[in-house]
Amino acid sequence: MNAARILALDFDGVICDGMAEYWQTAWRTYTQVWQLERLEPSPGVAEKFRELRPLIEVGWEMPVLIRALSLGISTDRMQSSWQRIRDRILADSRLSGVKVSQQLDAVRDSWIEQDLTSWLGLHQFYPGVVDLFKDLPNRKIQPVIITTKESRFVTQLLQKEGIELSSEFIWGKELKRSKIDSLKQILDRGAKKSPAVWFVEDRLSTLTKIATQPELESVKLYLADWGYNTPLERAAALQQSRIQTLALADFATLGGTAKKGTAGKTEAADLVT
Template identity: 35%
Template sequence: MAGSPFLVFDFDGVLVDGMAEYWWAASAAAERLVPGLAWPEPPHPAFARLRPLIHKGWEMVLMAAELSRPDLDLEGLVAGYREAVPQALARWGWSEAQLQGVLEQVRTEAIATDPAAWLALHRFYPNVVERVRQLEAEGSSWAVLTTKGAAFAREILRGAGLEPQALYGHDQGSKPEVLRRLQADHPRLWFVEDRRPTLERVAADPELNAVRCFLVSWGYLGPRDALGLPARIHWLTPERFAAPLATWP
């Protein structure tokens, strides 16, 4: 259908709830770097509090290690997360690339040895699979833009019988960079995300003025993320998500 929107979905927190896998993979990677780390039984409730603040996969490993510290000031970490990340990297003597590499190694080994068990750590949000499949009937195509490794996201999507037109992982560039490239072929670009700071970056980019931005009401939201949204960021509830695209805000 001419003029139909091209939808770009974030993966974690929009299509899939992978909290159980995040904690499993992050804690396993951290323990691989520092054998003998100990935490309360997963899922660690403090990790769930931090998840809305985490932007990239390597940060999960770093936060898993931080949560093993008996002297950790959790409230201070939550309040000053961005400033705390480089301090934590320096404290443990790690690099971003090192953490990302170990995380991907843990996941690659899990998929190779017991793919069913690894896939079982993820669940699609209610009605997401059915709704995404309906897009083709509405004349729209869709893609996935994630900070996860593309191979891991593709494995999860295939487990549900889903095949996006394109899938962009963390190695494809930042989300605004990928959206700029997509604009060349898709003038009606809709971006669906659960992380407000990411949408604010897109909305503030003058090169992305034509991108329609949606913040989902589910996923890994902070307690104030729904308040005072900029005019360019539209609130997307499950009911609106299930409705025809023509009725979306």
């Protein structure tokens, strides 16, 4: 392994479980965008929201998901046609993703300004991750967070756990840069040092797109099996030679063995060698 080692990480669903915050912020935004008088969700909506959270690629989709649930759209339909349903709801409501995103950010900003402690308290770092982060400098591994969350939120959450990471290594939503482009930039910056780069992500669709990029062939790709993905997605990942599934226990120690398919495709995750 080369001396320059870079651990690129998604944030939500890999480092931090923010499901409770997602639900609360999404519900508050939903009631405002659709101007509802009813301020309490119907029974079971929160549970279905959690089940369908893996469908969400960008935060503004969360209130739209609640809207779909309120309209009685079935789980099966959403799992097979989420983007089409999402776009139809926006059109019928004369909304745009930008407008919903702005409202979502306003709700979150107001909450943080008025009660930062309660907002931070709805986020839980996955077991072992905080200790891992604090030990990375000793292992000469540089973390880079690549996320659709705004960098300022990531910084606040890290600091709450006593983790200081320079803004240089937190690439958030405000950069408007795809994860593919972010990984290419990491490789470009370290071209002279030929760094080993690993990327841990909980969305199979994101990893699948990255795997098609010839320029990123050297990047090792890992699906976080503890994150916001489904059993079907984890099973599908086992059949892809470029993607390895990673268990939380192995991630927290940067070692162990990744799980591969049943057709003799067993490989070591080998994150420490």
